[in-house]
Amino acid sequence: MKQSPADKQAFQKMIPGVITAAGFLGDDDRSPERIIEEDGIFFDELRLDFDAVSDKLEELQHRGEAGLGEPITVGKLLVQSGDARGMLPCPWSDGFFHKNAVSVRPADVPIESCVEGEDMLIYSELSVHMLRVHHFCQGRGSPFRLEPALIKRLLF
Ligand SMILES: [Zn+2]
Numbered sequence: 001m002k003q004s005p006a007d008k009q010a011f012q013k014m015i016p017g018v019i020t021a022a023g024f025l026g027d028d029d030r031s032p033e034r035i036i037e038e039d040g041i042f043f044d045e046l047r048l049d050f051d052a053v054s055d056k057l058e059e060l061q062h063r064g065e066a067g068l069g070e071p072i073t074v075g076k077l078l079v080q081s082g083d084a085r086g087m088l089p090c091p092w093s094d095g096f097f098h099k100n101a102v103s104v105r106p107a108d109v110p111i112e113s114c115v116e117g118e119d120m121l122i123y124s125e126l127s128v129h130m131l132r133v134h135h136f137c138q139g140r141g142s143p144f145r146l147e148p149a150l151i152k153r154l155l156f
Pocket residue numbers: 090091092093094095129130133134
């Protein structure tokens with residue numbers, strides 16, 4: 001796959017310290033275009049749709065806001081929506097998004113035994129935008145990675 005100049009610029013902004021301290025790639029040693037390609041295959045295999053998943057994550061965020069920072073139960077999930085603190089630009093330079101953090105985990109697993117990325121999804125407005133528009137779930141090991149298998153297990 002030939003990398004477009006826009007993608008090349010975006011990928012350069014994903015390394016730690018450019019947009020966020022941690023960056024967007026975690027400890028994944030794959031290139032961002034490879035991550036996008038492989039997660040696209042997982043989405044297909046799991047019969048997930050980028051728009052449907054993004055809608056669901058936004059809906060959970062809004063329902064979680066009723067908890068005013070405390071976790072609230074939504075169906076079989078616990079959702080906690082933190083305050084937005086400032087804005088972050090998308091690496092693709094197509095907008096600014098609230099720097100918030102929403103966590104979603106199964107209501108029947110105690111927080112102490114929740115493993116981030118295995119039982120718990122954490123995302124921001126920017127994460128959902130990158131998922132919806134750029135089909136980018138972020139690298140493995142990124143705290144905000146939207147792991148396709150976990151999305152499937154928790155949300156559908
Ligand atoms: Zn964007």
